[in-house]
Amino acid sequence: MILVTGGAGFIGSNFVLDWLAAGHEPIVNLDKLTYAGNRANLAGLQGDARHVFVQGDIGDRALVARLLAEHQPRAVLNFAAESHVDRSIHGAGEFIATNIVGTFQLLEAVRAHWGTLPVERQADFRFLHVSTDEVYGSLAPDAPAFTEQHGYEPNSPYSASKAASDHLVRAWHHTHGLPVLTTNCSNNYGPYHFPEKLIPLMIVNALAGKPLPVYGDGQQVRDWLYVGDHCSAIRRVLAAGRPGETYNVGGWNEKPNLEIVHTVCRLLDELRPRADGRPYATQITYVQDRPGHDRRYAIDARKIERELGWRPAETFDTGIRKTVQWYLDHPDWVAQVQSGAYRDWVATQYGAA
Ligand code: NAD
Numbered sequence: 001m002i003l004v005t006g007g008a009g010f011i012g013s014n015f016v017l018d019w020l021a022a023g024h025e026p027i028v029n030l031d032k033l034t035y036a037g038n039r040a041n042l043a044g045l046q047g048d049a050r051h052v053f054v055q056g057d058i059g060d061r062a063l064v065a066r067l068l069a070e071h072q073p074r075a076v077l078n079f080a081a082e083s084h085v086d087r088s089i090h091g092a093g094e095f096i097a098t099n100i101v102g103t104f105q106l107l108e109a110v111r112a113h114w115g116t117l118p119v120e121r122q123a124d125f126r127f128l129h130v131s132t133d134e135v136y137g138s139l140a141p142d143a144p145a146f147t148e149q150h151g152y153e154p155n156s157p158y159s160a161s162k163a164a165s166d167h168l169v170r171a172w173h174h175t176h177g178l179p180v181l182t183t184n185c186s187n188n189y190g191p192y193h194f195p196e197k198l199i200p201l202m203i204v205n206a207l208a209g210k211p212l213p214v215y216g217d218g219q220q221v222r223d224w225l226y227v228g229d230h231c232s233a234i235r236r237v238l239a240a241g242r243p244g245e246t247y248n249v250g251g252w253n254e255k256p257n258l259e260i261v262h263t264v265c266r267l268l269d270e271l272r273p274r275a276d277g278r279p280y281a282t283q284i285t286y287v288q289d290r291p292g293h294d295r296r297y298a299i300d301a302r303k304i305e306r307e308l309g310w311r312p313a314e315t316f317d318t319g320i321r322k323t324v325q326w327y328l329d330h331p332d333w334v335a336q337v338q339s340g341a342y343r344d345w346v347a348t349q350y351g352a353a
Contacts, residue, residue: 003028003073005058005106006037006080010193011130013041015079015231016051026050028071030064032057034094036083040336041192059102064109075126075238076110078103081165084196085134085158089291092157099161100168103129107172114178128181128238129169133223133248134159135184138294141221145298148184148246155292166246179243183234186250186299189319190227191326194337198257199320202264203327204334206280207272212265216289218258221296225251226319229312236310247308250299253316263316267324 002019006012007029016027026049031037033055045051052071056063058080068076080102082088082095110127117125136146137153152167154160166182173180193200202212233249241247265280274280304310314322327334 001026001028001071001073003030003067003071003076005030005076005078007031008033008037008039008041008053009079009083010036010041010190010197011188011227011230012079013038013192014190014227015077015234016042017044018228018231019235020045020048020050026052028052028054028067028073030054030056030058030067031080032098034082036194038192038194038337040333057098057102059097059105061105061109064106065113068109068113074121074124075128076106077128077130077234077238078106079130080106081130081162082158085156086196086290088157088161092161095157095161099158100164103165103168107168107178111172111176111178123179126179126181126238126241126243127169127172128183128234128241129166130234131166131182131184132159132162133184133186133250133297133299134294135163135166136297139296139298141296143296145223145250145300146184146248147300148248148303155294170244170246173244181237181241181243182246183237184246184248184299185230185233186223186225186297188225188227188230190323191330192333193227193323195334198260199264199323200327202261203268203324204338206265206268206283207327207334209274210283211285212261212280212283213285213287214258214261215287215293218261218286219256219295220293221254221256221298222260223250223297223299224253224255224260224316224319225249225312226314226322229314229319232313233304233310236308237304240308242307247304248299248301249304249310250301251312251314251316251319252301254296254298255316260320263320264324267321271324272328 008031154163189199
């Protein structure tokens with residue numbers, strides 16, 4: 001048994017689905033079901049006894065303690081977080097509560113449980129913390145990519161809260177001996193991605209005939225990784241990573257945001273042409289840049305390749321094609337996710353739902 005937190009979110013649900021599809025052991029999935037948590041992502045697991053879903057908060061130490069005592073997982077994987085930079089600019093309270101205080105409470109519950117285990121089970125236990133490359137700050141255009149040695153220079157409330165959580169995880173290893181692993185990954189894309197983030201936002205807005213909002217000049221550079229590759233990296237780190245180590249995970253795919261938007265448009269032109277025959281790129285509109293918008297992130301993922309033999313299986317071309325096709329094939333999921341909380345959020349961003 002493993003315990004996954006945040007397993008109804010984008011990456012967490014992909015991880016749960018991939019893990020169980022590959023025939024690994026059962027999962028307890030603890031998720032608060034915030035606006036970003038979606039039970040529909042896990043619909044394919046209905047009736048599957050290998051998946052135990054529990055709605056709850058990682059900050060609820062008593063609940064986590066009960067789940068650990070009851071299920072005796074050999075590992076805890078922490079995906080749960082507030083994850084959207086724009087929301088952290090509008091209000092950082094939930095980011096502090098979940099990403100910092102929540103991670104602290106989770107670590108304390110796990111530490112208390114781990115301390116009760118027999119020595120051989122203590123040695124095999126793992127706490128894997130899923131984090132981001134955004135903790136490293138912004139890179140100059142010609143600077144080398146982030147290695148694990150790069151200093152932490154977070155610039156947004158989101159990345160600052162994730163940086164704090166990474167430090168807590170590190171400290172629980174060095175101070176308390178908890179066998180932790182941390183992964184710092186670049187931007188993910190793929191199925192079940194909430195359409196507040198760049199790629200799914202562009203796909204759903206394009207199909208709905210709405211503007212495709214691009215921040216500033218669109219030249220912000222990110223590294224992009226297909227979510228299935230992130231999940232395989234996490235499985236690899238869990239299986240063979242050295243406790244106390246951090247591993248950068250990336251796709252070797254640095255691209256400016258505007259290029260990403262044009263790629264999505266071109267794929268849609270091919271796979272689902274507009275009724276009037278005009279290219280989707282005509283829907284692109286430039287909007288005021290996000291405050292403190294980092295210009296460039298790039299991940300040096302050589303350590304995970306050298307030590308653990310992991311490399312992404314998808315290229316950007318194969319991954320983005322699969323992703324666009326997935327959204328075209330799942331109109332019900334898109335309609336469901338665009339109702340309710342999403343509609344309210346869009347109204348605060350662009351003035352209309
Ligand atoms: P997401 O926002 O899609 O999902 C987060 C999930 O956590 C949701 O299901 C939500 O309900 C749950 N959650 C939030 N607060 C909780 C709490 N207090 N207790 C329990 N559950 C809670 O996020 P994501 O994109 O899937 O990201 C998952 C993790 O990966 C995060 O830690 C994020 O920082 C990290 N990460 C994301 C990316 C990316 O590109 N999306 C890249 C690198 C790292």
